[in-house]
Amino acid sequence: MERYEGKKVVIIGGTSGMGLATVKMLLDGSARVLVTGRSQAGLDSAQQELGKGAIVVSSDARSLTEINALASRVKAEFDTFDLLFVNAGFALRAPLESMTEAIYDEMFNLNAKGPFFAVQKLAPLINRGGSVVLTTSVANVKGMPGVAAYGAAKAALRSFARVLAAELLPREIRVNAVSPGPIDTPILDKSFPDKDAAAQIREQMNGIIPMKRFGTSEEIAKAVLFLGFDATFTNGAELPVDGGASQL
Template sequence: MDRYADRKAVVVGGTHGIGLAVVRALLDGGAEVLLTGRNERNLEAVRSELGSRAQAVRSDTTSLADIDALGGQVEETLGRVDFVFVNAGVAHMEPFGQVTEASYDAIFDVNTKGAFFTARRLAPLVDDGGSFVFTTSIANDSGTPGMSVYSASKAALRSFAQVLAAELLPRNIRVNAVSPGFIKTPTMGAAGLSEAERKAFEKLGDEITPMRRHGSAEEVAAAVLFLAFDATFTTGVELTVDGGRAQKLTPPRR
């Protein structure tokens, strides 16, 4: 119960899926947590579940005004923090020829621009010796059809995390990324899919993942918290949590 006692954390994008799994694990370990989301229904569900155990704040990561206000709220309610998990993200399956300027901007505004300015605003509030973890994706370098813009946005985020790791070395703040594969979450990592498309996507994931299954949000959360608190001599890395997919393992035939 006291694994994270006296620790303070911010989880950006913490109302469902991987973010919520990280929030729950932090709270179970005794941490003080502020989480964000922009969907009011999801926020209300989290408030109902967690009650006063965590602060659930509405904040749109595409809005620089919201990001600035979030920084003020973190400073006012938590003061200095030990850990920031930048997890807010969006994915749309869209063939290259159908990408519009609006859909391109929508993905980059959340996944890259929002993450960048969130980290810039919160970095001064992270204690020396603290940590950041970003959520990237195995789509960074997998060449998955229909995910050109999403993949590029996450690859840019990966590059930013590496540079931030170098820039924060004088403060001994570690910056790493977790790169999930096919993970069982409410959206399956791709918004806007029909139920039939989501089931097909899930079936594909089970087939092409060497471990022949999806990961759980809790399994990714364990990797996030390892990077956040336990990997004290690790910075600038991207840890894949994908059942062996990125390693191109070939499982035995059944």
């Protein structure tokens, strides 16, 4: 029997990077997976890479209307499921003097509001004994210049993990968070379109990280699946996967 045979998983934000790596590990373990993304190019690329083993769905993680539609789709495809991995999100850099209301709202809508309502709408479909994993960030515990709104939104998400864990206890649904540090994903290039700037950021971050390297999407995926399936006496916790950046 394969490791995840019989398991059904929903991943919000899984067409690239950490989410995609998690989908692949689940499929390798014979799970059934429904994964969402927003850009058509990303959806097409993921479907081609994953084949028929995954259900790839267009859904905007910021939109409550689309979150409601996603819940209906999950109900139709799976009826109930075992793990919800809420992974959609990215950072827009803006220091204090150049922060705009639009950037502020985007960061909270994508990184805090959307995930909260995704759990609200999808939790009724999670099997008793199932789990939720949220993606927070090292930015929620470190004062990182230029990402005030992003860090604050992820800190809100960290708080949600605790409260939702308490609220879902009667249904035996665990809620935990994985907190990535610098991970080598396409998001970095999206956040820093200028290649020289991206290279400079990589060099700076390598100097800061105690382990002197970026993490990989596969390392995040392993942590997510540990929290989702193996850490059965862990609830309301945040697992840093950051090369020691938030601890040392």
